[in-house]
Amino acid sequence: MASPNVLTPQAEDFPRWYQDVVAKAEMADNGPVRGTMVIRPYGYAIWERMQFEVDARIKEAGAQNAYFPLFIPKSYFEREAQHVEGFSPELAVVTYAGGEELAEPVVVRPTSETVIGEFMAKWIQSYRDLPLLLNQWANVVRWELRPRLFLRSSEFLWQEGHTAHASFEDASAYVKMIHAEVYDDFLKKVMAIPSFLGIKPASERFAGAINSMTAEGMMRDGKALQLATSHELGQNFAKAFDIYFQNEEGQASLCYTTSWGSSTRFVGGLIMAHGDDQGLVLPPRLAPTQAVVIAVRDEADVNEACARVAQDLKAAGVRVQVDRARGSFGRRVTDWEIKGVPLRVEVGPRDLAQGVVSVVRRDGGEKLAVGLDAVAARSTALLDAMQQELFAAALKFRDDATHDVATVAQAKEAAQEGFARLPWAVVDGEGEATLKNDAITVRCLQRADGSMPDSDTEKDLICIVAKSY
Amino acid sequence: MASPNVLTPQAEDFPRWYQDVVAKAEMADNGPVRGTMVIRPYGYAIWERMQFEVDARIKEAGAQNAYFPLFIPKSYFEREAQHVEGFSPELAVVTYAGGEELAEPVVVRPTSETVIGEFMAKWIQSYRDLPLLLNQWANVVRWELRPRLFLRSSEFLWQEGHTAHASFEDASAYVKMIHAEVYDDFLKKVMAIPSFLGIKPASERFAGAINSMTAEGMMRDGKALQLATSHELGQNFAKAFDIYFQNEEGQASLCYTTSWGSSTRFVGGLIMAHGDDQGLVLPPRLAPTQAVVIAVRDEADVNEACARVAQDLKAAGVRVQVDRARGSFGRRVTDWEIKGVPLRVEVGPRDLAQGVVSVVRRDGGEKLAVGLDAVAARSTALLDAMQQELFAAALKFRDDATHDVATVAQAKEAAQEGFARLPWAVVDGEGEATLKNDAITVRCLQRADGSMPDSDTEKDLICIVAKSY
Numbered sequence: 001m002a003s004p005n006v007l008t009p010q011a012e013d014f015p016r017w018y019q020d021v022v023a024k025a026e027m028a029d030n031g032p033v034r035g036t037m038v039i040r041p042y043g044y045a046i047w048e049r050m051q052f053e054v055d056a057r058i059k060e061a062g063a064q065n066a067y068f069p070l071f072i073p074k075s076y077f078e079r080e081a082q083h084v085e086g087f088s089p090e091l092a093v094v095t096y097a098g099g100e101e102l103a104e105p106v107v108v109r110p111t112s113e114t115v116i117g118e119f120m121a122k123w124i125q126s127y128r129d130l131p132l133l134l135n136q137w138a139n140v141v142r143w144e145l146r147p148r149l150f151l152r153s154s155e156f157l158w159q160e161g162h163t164a165h166a167s168f169e170d171a172s173a174y175v176k177m178i179h180a181e182v183y184d185d186f187l188k189k190v191m192a193i194p195s196f197l198g199i200k201p202a203s204e205r206f207a208g209a210i211n212s213m214t215a216e217g218m219m220r221d222g223k224a225l226q227l228a229t230s231h232e233l234g235q236n237f238a239k240a241f242d243i244y245f246q247n248e249e250g251q252a253s254l255c256y257t258t259s260w261g262s263s264t265r266f267v268g269g270l271i272m273a274h275g276d277d278q279g280l281v282l283p284p285r286l287a288p289t290q291a292v293v294i295a296v297r298d299e300a301d302v303n304e305a306c307a308r309v310a311q312d313l314k315a316a317g318v319r320v321q322v323d324r325a326r327g328s329f330g331r332r333v334t335d336w337e338i339k340g341v342p343l344r345v346e347v348g349p350r351d352l353a354q355g356v357v358s359v360v361r362r363d364g365g366e367k368l369a370v371g372l373d374a375v376a377a378r379s380t381a382l383l384d385a386m387q388q389e390l391f392a393a394a395l396k397f398r399d400d401a402t403h404d405v406a407t408v409a410q411a412k413e414a415a416q417e418g419f420a421r422l423p424w425a426v427v428d429g430e431g432e433a434t435l436k437n438d439a440i441t442v443r444c445l446q447r448a449d450g451s452m453p454d455s456d457t458e459k460d461l462i463c464i465v466a467k468s469y
Numbered sequence: 470m471a472s473p474n475v476l477t478p479q480a481e482d483f484p485r486w487y488q489d490v491v492a493k494a495e496m497a498d499n500g501p502v503r504g505t506m507v508i509r510p511y512g513y514a515i516w517e518r519m520q521f522e523v524d525a526r527i528k529e530a531g532a533q534n535a536y537f538p539l540f541i542p543k544s545y546f547e548r549e550a551q552h553v554e555g556f557s558p559e560l561a562v563v564t565y566a567g568g569e570e571l572a573e574p575v576v577v578r579p580t581s582e583t584v585i586g587e588f589m590a591k592w593i594q595s596y597r598d599l600p601l602l603l604n605q606w607a608n609v610v611r612w613e614l615r616p617r618l619f620l621r622s623s624e625f626l627w628q629e630g631h632t633a634h635a636s637f638e639d640a641s642a643y644v645k646m647i648h649a650e651v652y653d654d655f656l657k658k659v660m661a662i663p664s665f666l667g668i669k670p671a672s673e674r675f676a677g678a679i680n681s682m683t684a685e686g687m688m689r690d691g692k693a694l695q696l697a698t699s700h701e702l703g704q705n706f707a708k709a710f711d712i713y714f715q716n717e718e719g720q721a722s723l724c725y726t727t728s729w730g731s732s733t734r735f736v737g738g739l740i741m742a743h744g745d746d747q748g749l750v751l752p753p754r755l756a757p758t759q760a761v762v763i764a765v766r767d768e769a770d771v772n773e774a775c776a777r778v779a780q781d782l783k784a785a786g787v788r789v790q791v792d793r794a795r796g797s798f799g800r801r802v803t804d805w806e807i808k809g810v811p812l813r814v815e816v817g818p819r820d821l822a823q824g825v826v827s828v829v830r831r832d833g834g835e836k837l838a839v840g841l842d843a844v845a846a847r848s849t850a851l852l853d854a855m856q857q858e859l860f861a862a863a864l865k866f867r868d869d870a871t872h873d874v875a876t877v878a879q880a881k882e883a884a885q886e887g888f889a890r891l892p893w894a895v896v897d898g899e900g901e902a903t904l905k906n907d908a909i910t911v912r913c914l915q916r917a918d919g920s921m922p923d924s925d926t927e928k929d930l931i932c933i934v935a936k937s938y
Contacts, residue, residue: 029588029591031537031538031540031584032538032541032542032545032584032587033538033540033541033542033575036538036539036540037536037538038535038536038537038538038588039535039536040535041533041534041535041603044533044534044535044536045533045534047536048534064510064513064514065510065513065514065517066507066508066509066510066513067507067508067513067516067626068500068507069500069501069502069505069506069507069624070505070539070577070608070610070624071500071502071505071561071610071623071624072501072502073501073502076501088568089567089568090567091566091567092540092563092565092566092567092575093563093564093565093566094561094562094563094564094577095562095563095564095565096561096562096564096574097560097561097562097612098558098559098560098561098612098613098614099557099558099612105565106502106561108539108563108577115500115501118501119498119507122498134510138608139539139607139608141539141540143566143567143568144567145567154540155538155539155540157536
């Protein structure tokens, strides 16, 4: 009998593997309304840990959390021409409320530049009020025709930062700092995902931005996933919403604004960057349960040892759970593997007689016999090592699958199984259109040394092209 | 010249005082769409602390966070007759999305019993899956004709717990535990608000519940505010959404469900339960800044001492902020008073020469001269004392303004300035209608000893009646 928990192998059908993992690890379900999502407790616990880490970095960067309304007057969107053009096809609109037709239809926010711009204009009087650094955690709605859980859903959860500054330079420096110190730092240290940082070509820019930065991660099928974006909005929204300040000379000046966001898409990225044919592989820093202590049999000695080991692990700061023997041992192990719990501590009568337990790494290390008293110290060291090694493995995977090429034709070939890197001058214009016919897009522009350019008009830029989610 | 920060006195016009505090403490603004609200950073920081405390208690009670969609098919509401009748007048409806008219209109959730019921039915198979204990933090929408910031807004933030159980007794015991251990414990220990716990009369029950419990706090104008509610839903939603489980005998049985919620209304309650004519008075456990160190003058010695005191306070676990001398000292003090910061540590050159600083309690204690090295220890002791004393003061205020009466006429009189307590038998029926003509409602039913009854059919119940928000 095939186990109901066997997943479609990645190599056979990657999208199907993804669906299987999301369902069998009990991460999420499809909601009843098209494209909406139910985030189940296990998926939500991972999201809470992501929020905790990102929120701490945002506060460290000096931004304050606030909350702006879900409902935005439709007229607000029409004030910034590119913004309304970009978002119109995705808007959900409330036309009826409180028992009657509304005089002005109300948009369910797809992003909040407009309504936040309105309040920035009200709150900012003088240069002393700048920079104004805000962030909100909220749900947003963008109607999706081809939804996929976590990756592309009609409603998703995110944080959106919005800031106003006295000068172009200050706005630019701040948003670049956010991109590096909040997003890239979180991706590297917590998600264990290396990403290519760069700027989007004009064709992929946020609607209303003068510059959009991205962090592009590589998934296990070689495709790219945009993990976070940060935008310089210039004075576009300041003009549309009259965000003026009185400068030190007493003159009215227009602000420069920025916005930057990351979302529950992180969960999708986590699954696809590290998962394998046995299921999720969670970086220890994000794992709701870092170690599961598994009783091999339901016997008094075993249960007692499990409780003791769990207590030691908890005291050492490890998030731990005990799985007392109920049902097949093999089946329970498979379930914990699917959920990606980093360490299994297996406690059986034979090992116990020797004073040891078995510690098994989810990422494929050997089974270690560890003395009862040493489990906590050994586990914390293993968890630290796994966090590092997961990143190193993802980096190697990505670099092995990223190829320097010279022509659009070669880029097309390389992008069948990974990323291609080539001069932007070769792609800019017709090349970009040619690639798009094959569902290959320019993920980002970088300097030749891999660093972030100031704008897409810099000379000698290279670009990274790939298929993407 | 009148200071722009002077508030309308409470005794003159309480609703106006409330509006003034919300505006001048920079708690919230009205949103552009009717009844919506912008929660500003200071108000949101208080809400984050509330969330942290409530969330920890919910997790302690064994419930897990999850997230369900904002959009609910309209047909879901029609499955439970009382529920649709209760909520229809308040619903906001999306009729248009993704560029076209929707085949089925979609409701923006006013509460999530329906959609969560649908998924409970899917996830629950057998008695082993019970109890299923879920919670979500989310925004909800109920169209308001007479909105007031934090108290009654068209969109608000809340947590809603939803649980399913194998028996009536288990459901009932769990939701009563939540009401006491999550809500009342939080209200007492963190909000410093004593509340009357009791059950709602049938006329005030949640739409679809068989029993609704409430926690009613008294505001400084003697009116009641419903602070949290917990509902036994019996099998009403289980029937409507087919939430069955296989019991130990292998038979299909209907579950019993509960729901329970608390919201950003807490912030309104906090303002009105403790505030005075100088502004907010925050319980130390909820204050984003517990102590502000104020430089009386901008001098090197003073600034250095401020930094040192702030460091000591921080090391002692106090949330501290330094206010370096800029602008009038009196004006700065007034601003910190409006924001309700529990302790002011005033650092001036004359005091410093004596090796002391002045510590001032927001709740009206005298100015204390405290030696530089003793500030941290003294402050933590003062903060603990203030937390206790704030509760004691609120309890005394409430009890002084709660009167035992015998008739509906006396109740009407007592409710002009506080709460009235009288036998439910006297009010039940015509009395309730008479009181309602004067905007006085039955806030809750209790046993004569003040404890929670099992149902509104118990004998010898008393009721508490009051004007309310």
